[in-house]
Amino acid sequence: MSTDELTRAQHVDLPAEPVRFAERPLVRAAMLLVGLVVVVALPWLIYPPVAMDILAWGLFAISVDLLLGFTGLLSFGHAAFWGASAYATGLVAIHSGLPFPLAVIAGVVVAMLLAVPTGYLAVRRAGIYFAMVTLAFAQMLYFVANQWRSVTGGEDGLQGIQKSFFGLTSIETDPFYFYYAAAPIVLIGVAIAWRVVHSPFGRVLVAVRDNPARARALGYDVDRYKVMAFVISAGVAGLAGGVFAASHGFASLQELSWTTSGKVVLITVLGGIGTFWGGPIGAGVVVLLEDRMASSGFNGVGIVTGTIFIVIVLLFRHGIWGTARDLIARAAAARRRRR
């Protein structure tokens, strides 16, 4: 297959319209409510730091889906933004003692600033090249962080990030209460991403994804849209990374590693590319699975994760949420035919 064919290839076979899971607004509202109930109830059901991880990775996956499912760009270096924000959040928290939400905002800003030049350079290529460039940039950032020991702590990581929150000690020391302080921030991130997708801007992104040449012919500055999508995605990833760092009290090189980039792509695909809500679902599955396996002393995390991944990619390409959506859509169509 030539590189020409490669860049022209029909992208991840996705529908042009963001397929609504259900048509009636009442049903959609009900499902949203269920989702909110789950988010609120989570730390009662699961060890709170793990619940926080699910939210953080879920948001991170949404940011990747924004780029992959809706703009058609696979970033294999998104850990750069998650990690950069984690460090920035940590540094601001440690050196200024500001409440953690403000530190997280600092992290988001850093991530977006990093995304501007990276995006400009990366979007000049498409398909697998784009993925390679993002990977290369993430690797460079990893090595810079490793070398810049005085700031990042290098191998040791950035330790002792306090969860400062206006002096409310229960939130600052108990992960259970911290969850309720941090969850709204994550939800704001989700809302922003949702707004971007369901907006005229989002429709242009989908057009760019499906046929960049046509979009360009219609007068859209494709590259500019791609960069904007990239920067927004980086910001959302940064929001997730900042919250993650505050929750753990710790930022390390692992946050910038290509294995983290790989993990979030895995989560996104597992949940369902282009489904938006697939990310949080995939995150729930992966985080809980890893937690379960770690506690049980099972020595084959990679085998299980890898196999799940292979099965999903081979048989359920649309991921958990995507497949569920397909089944329901098919059932609905069958019902319509019968009427």
Add this chain to the structure above:
Amino acid sequence: MGALIQYTLQGLAAGGFYALAALGLAVIFGVLGVVNFSHGACYMLGAVGTALLLNELGIGFWAALVIIPVVMFAFGVFIERALVHWLVGLDPLYNFLLTFGLTLVLVDLVKRRYGVSGMPYEPPALLAGRIEVAGVSLSTYQVFAATFSLVVCVLVWLAITRTRVGMIVRAATEDAERTRALGINVGRWVTPVFGFGIALAGLAGVLAAPFRAVTADMGSNFIIILFAVVVIGGLGSIMGAVVAGFLVGLVEAYGQAYVPALSQVLIFVLMAAVILVRPAGLFGREDTA
């Protein structure tokens, strides 16, 4: 001056592994359009297999040079038939992700069975010493590794340019549609070519076993560098993979010698620069992106 020659040799020896493996990766990409993330894991399997041959069956390095590529060829055929070929028509993203999942499984399987401490492997007696070349003492093994890799690359190059199969491979790489339209059954060569690519990765692993620690993780960093190599050389270009492989090996060696703090970043800077300035790579054809 002596040091410079030694660094150059080290670069060429390391580059040899990269070139061989990159050659396999480029061939697989050229004909199937698959970006094989598991290439690093296959390299690792080659090295592990070599160590096992010696430790369990008493079979030495020279035999391993022949046995392992054959075994890995079979393994490659198996992977292609069982997993990869289902997704070949789709966006290359899917096979990229599939082979990523495969890597996780393979690495963990090896870890579970053989642990992580690494398996002992001695270089064969013939290669263990030093030779004097123009007054500079060089490691016999490194000379061998560099030369052997180069010879194999040249042989593969000749096979691709001078044989019918090679011609089909090149044609399929350039334009599979048209090749098929000319009545050539491209499909029947897809599986053997994939197997061949994997065999090359395994061969690189055999070469590496005496020289590097044989651990389950040895392929993890290798694959990332391999991506850099293949991108620098040109994703579809076979000549490019070889030249870039040796080039990256040299950049690594010189980097470590003269600017150690930057040595690891250099390769990625080079990779990013190539993508931005000449996206087809040093030897690839111009493409519109």
Add this chain to the structure above:
Amino acid sequence: MTRSTSLALTAGAVGTGLLLAACGGGGPAAGGGALTDDKVVLGVLNDQSGIYKDLSGPNSKVAVEMAIEDYTKKYADKAVAKTIEIVTADHQNKPDIANTKAQEMYDRQKADIILDVPTSSAALAVAGVAKAKKKLHINITAGSTALTGAQCNKYTFHYAYDTWMLAHGTGATITKAGGKKWNLVYPDYAFGQDMQKSFTEEVTKAGGTIGQSIPTPFPNDNFATYITKAAADDPDVIGSMHAGGDLINFVKQFNQSGLKGKTQLAVGLLFITDIHSLGVDQFEGTQFTDSWYWNFDEQNRAFADRFTAKTQTRPTFAHAANYSAAMNYLESVQATGTDDADKIVADLEGKKINDVFLRNGEIRKEDHNVIHDAYLNEVKSKDEVTEEWDLQKVIKTIPAAEAFKPADGSCTM
């Protein structure tokens, strides 16, 4: 969508929720008692699947179980700790995972103490968590002097070895034996930098000189260039400060570089598992400092035989130290009648101990460094090896007072 479908979905969500609740562990944190939760929980946090798996790994739990056995047998009905549990976790040598797991162990699994923790960056993370949670951590398998220096805290103890002990044992000895001109090659991260500093100090104090100090990326598998650089100015000794997989690569490539026999190779940190991994031939004659060897004397051999009966392999220093630390912790619980961290710390400080691991041992009050006799070892040649793990011989015992760095005031608790 029909009502039935939406009902089904809601039911599914609720069902999932209930399932998760069964997995559990949620809810706000709760308080404790005199023996908190009426039991003593020992946490063993180490590398169960990576490079240090054989060094400590799952067998450290066995060592701690042996200690519990002995404690229970010794005190029978009078035992203060009637219920003793062990919890383990794998930190995969990553400080972020170690950080998370330590928090979980203390909060979720009610651990009163965490033992082991190899890899300096992970160890420092756990020490930080111990300080925040005000619970004990006895570090056994990491080497950083920061644990008893700038990063020391009231709840953390450093038990088996540190980079100063290694540098002093190996560096000073080799220099005094004639290896004056050194070049160091070290991995560029916390542990490596620590080793480089310690070795530079010790070699210089013993009358030697350090020519080049070459940092290498961490991790790395190709050292050929660095070895060539290090050999360029003809040193007497090339010191490698690498550990684990890096060390194996380094030694392999060093031996192939033609320097073997010409330039002496000093290894800063060598574990018996490394020798086993690479084979005695590659390490033959190498001298190194170790904190414990199973085949050293009768007491060690008795422990080793007991350990081998359970695990089919010989114990490393980490296993013996885990046993000793767990035992001494339980003795402290017995003596104070509680598992309250502050009381245990007060009991442990200043204690002098002699057991299978600690010979002439003392838990220093100023910096919580547990000093004891150390040993200078040499790797055996193939014909000297009597069984699979009989890979080294002790040449010299370094008395406790000499083996460890005197408290220098860098630790303020």
